[in-house]
Amino acid sequence: METFWETFKRHGVSRRDFLKFATTITGMMGLSPSMIPHVVRALETKPRVPVLWIHGLECTCCSESFIRSATPLASDVVLSMISLEYDDTLSAAAGEALEKHREEIIKRYWGNYILAVEGNPPLGEDGMYCVVGGRAFLENLKESAKGAKAVIAWGSCASWGCVQAAKPNPTTAVPIHKVITDKPIIKVPGCPPIAEVMTGVIMYLVLFDAIPPLDSQGRPKQFYGNRIHDTCYRRAFFNAGQFVERFDDDGAKKGWCLYKVGCRGPTTYNSCGNIRWYNGLSYPIQAGHGCIGCAEEDFWDKAPFYQRLTTIPLPNVEASPDKVGAVAVAAAAAGAVAHGVISKIRNKGGK
Amino acid sequence: MIEAKKIYIFSPGLRVWHWINFLTIMVLFFTGLYIGNPFFLGPVGVEATYAYREGITMDFIRKVHFIAGYVLLASFLFRVIIAVFNKRDRLVFPAVWRKDYWTSLKEITLKYTFIMKDKEGYEYIRNALARTFYPLVYLMILFMIATGFAMYGMSKPSSFWSFLLGWLLGFLGGEFSVHAWHHWVAWLIIIFAVLHVYFVIREEAIKKNGELSSMFSGYKVFEKEPVDIKDIEE
Numbered sequence A: 001m002e003t004f005w006e007t008f009k010r011h012g013v014s015r016r017d018f019l020k021f022a023t024t025i026t027g028m029m030g031l032s033p034s035m036i037p038h039v040v041r042a043l044e045t046k047p048r049v050p051v052l053w054i055h056g057l058e059c060t061c062c063s064e065s066f067i068r069s070a071t072p073l074a075s076d077v078v079l080s081m082i083s084l085e086y087d088d089t090l091s092a093a094a095g096e097a098l099e100k101h102r103e104e105i106i107k108r109y110w111g112n113y114i115l116a117v118e119g120n121p122p123l124g125e126d127g128m129y130c131v132v133g134g135r136a137f138l139e140n141l142k143e144s145a146k147g148a149k150a151v152i153a154w155g156s157c158a159s160w161g162c163v164q165a166a167k168p169n170p171t172t173a174v175p176i177h178k179v180i181t182d183k184p185i186i187k188v189p190g191c192p193p194i195a196e197v198m199t200g201v202i203m204y205l206v207l208f209d210a211i212p213p214l215d216s217q218g219r220p221k222q223f224y225g226n227r228i229h230d231t232c233y234r235r236a237f238f239n240a241g242q243f244v245e246r247f248d249d250d251g252a253k254k255g256w257c258l259y260k261v262g263c264r265g266p267t268t269y270n271s272c273g274n275i276r277w278y279n280g281l282s283y284p285i286q287a288g289h290g291c292i293g294c295a296e297e298d299f300w301d302k303a304p305f306y307q308r309l310t311t312i313p314l315p316n317v318e319a320s321p322d323k324v325g326a327v328a329v330a331a332a333a334a335g336a337v338a339h340g341v342i343s344k345i346r347n348k349g350g351k
Numbered sequence B: 001m002i003e004a005k006k007i008y009i010f011s012p013g014l015r016v017w018h019w020i021n022f023l024t025i026m027v028l029f030f031t032g033l034y035i036g037n038p039f040f041l042g043p044v045g046v047e048a049t050y051a052y053r054e055g056i057t058m059d060f061i062r063k064v065h066f067i068a069g070y071v072l073l074a075s076f077l078f079r080v081i082i083a084v085f086n087k088r089d090r091l092v093f094p095a096v097w098r099k100d101y102w103t104s105l106k107e108i109t110l111k112y113t114f115i116m117k118d119k120e121g122y123e124y125i126r127n128a129l130a131r132t133f134y135p136l137v138y139l140m141i142l143f144m145i146a147t148g149f150a151m152y153g154m155s156k157p158s159s160f161w162s163f164l165l166g167w168l169l170g171f172l173g174g175e176f177s178v179h180a181w182h183h184w185v186a187w188l189i190i191i192f193a194v195l196h197v198y199f200v201i202r203e204e205a206i207k208k209n210g211e212l213s214s215m216f217s218g219y220k221v222f223e224k225e226p227v228d229i230k231d232i233e234e
């Protein structure tokens, strides 16, 4: 296969633009400027990598996000950097021919291709809740993973399970690491993940022919190392104790911190605070809505999204932890007093 | 009547630890409640960039919480170290392998349910219920330290604390769940403290044995020889 530089030359890209591109993506991958020569070297020598992109139970928001990547443009990634050999939602071809093609790619690039999984497999009823090309997606997934060099878990579905795995999870949908146990998996959670994060991960894999440094939960550290809260531009309001209490109050108009209306920024790891969305245009908190923690495990089960902590489901009461705690302490104190009075009477005399 | 006997139980180190521990937990609990639910606002008329240092703000309260957190950690380590070197300070381990633990468990249950009178039965340096609950309290404190420093450390992903405890966040089902656990166990500790203070006062009121002052003086008074006396003898 031709190298990136060769592809770029063929497309009439100048050396100068090529170097600019290398510099930009170095930053996008979260690498220091001293890595630029390595990136250039890799672009000049590394062949393009075949990618197989499959879809399970999902809403396709990851693909929607991906094709809106601005730096580098998704089209650049798709057309020049990787060779996207199979993607049943993006490809023009469809049906049996395409499925046949998938099998051929697996054979041809055995041990060399990257498998990108969007969505996840439901295990219930032998996987019949998600059928692709007449077969359970579960089988597709296992088959496609066998010859892969590495697996990317796109979005919260593939990484954690997401909405289809939320309680009570009627289809027994599971994240892909429950099914694929013998391959390195890179989790890129988010509902959807940020486009530049997605392309950044792919570029790293392709250029360095290595898995990016992962944290203890399997996410690339350069994109999931920080909390939204620690990179949020509203943080000064948090530190100062200036909080929005309701979405129509004065604080909301002034752009204060959304902590008290349920912002999940303090417990969510993602790049929304620094990379932001749509070419750095904005992100949910900037738009005035708290983070809902879409990149975290089981975030759907951690509702209500407009309260800081979850309540205990008791009938007809809003049982916040502090209310329950205060009642329990009061009960303990009252019980102690009653117990004390009886103890005193019971032990009277006979000293 | 047998001569009442004063027995030395609590080492100076343990007593100092107990009160430092009590004070830090109180500070941690009240600052923690504010962190969980900031029920009053900071200085509203001041530009946010500078307002964090004007009076009692979230920033200040969190700083106090973290400093107290370090004090709690230091005193906990101190508590572990004195237990290594001093037999008395190992009284905290429940002696479930001994018969007297089970006799005591039976007796204390009967006493607390008013079936037995307090002065009946054997005397103990520490009754079985206390022997059961104190280790759990130490575990709760350790849990608060571990979850606390895990959350604290992740503000700087390359820090020592995130290296040491970062895995805990994923292990407990994400940081949101860790916040919830940290919050619930805070209340459990306070519920323990209320009952603990009650049982101390109860013991004092019924037996007049110096229980209440024992955590200051180190001594308690016994009318009979306690059956678990070996636990504190050198």
Ligand code: HEM
Binding pocket: B018, B021, B022, B025, B026, B091, B092, B126, B130, B134, B137, B138, B189, B193, B196, B197, B200, B211, B212, B213, B214, B215
């Ligand atoms: C957050 C609050 C508190 C905690 C976590 C706590 C914890 C403990 C622990 C773990 C012990 C056992 C020490 C050992 O042998 O290892 C103990 C003993 C003791 N504490 Fe506290 N304590 C608290 C508050 C108090 C208060 C407010 C009082 C005063 C009324 C008190 C009085 C005592 C006494 C008298 C003992 C000795 C009791 C015995 O050995 O049976 N404590 N405490």
Ligand code: HEM
Binding pocket: A266, A309, B025, B028, B029, B031, B032, B033, B035, B036, B037, B062, B065, B066, B068, B069, B070, B072, B073, B141, B144, B145, B146, B147, B148, B149, B151, B152, B179, B180, B182, B183, B185, B186, B187, B189
């Ligand atoms: C018995 C001891 C402790 C008690 C009672 C306590 C109590 C609390 C409470 C109630 C919260 C609010 C939880 C929430 O709703 O998010 C909290 C938060 C927190 N605590 Fe503690 N805590 C204790 C020990 C510690 C220790 C040792 C540390 C270590 C530095 C620590 C660090 C934290 C951190 C980092 C937070 C989250 C702050 C934030 O989200 O801004 N805590 N604590």
Ligand code: SF4
Binding pocket: A228, A229, A230, A232, A233, A234, A235, A236, A238, A256, A257, A258, A259, A263, A264, A265, A266, A285, A290, A291
């Ligand atoms: S808006 Fe959310 S992420 Fe931003 S400072 Fe407030 S709580 Fe943190």
Ligand code: SF4
Binding pocket: A190, A191, A228, A268, A269, A270, A272, A283, A284, A285, A290, A291, A292, A293, A294, A295
């Ligand atoms: S701000 Fe929070 S909920 Fe919104 S996209 Fe980012 S991680 Fe997801």
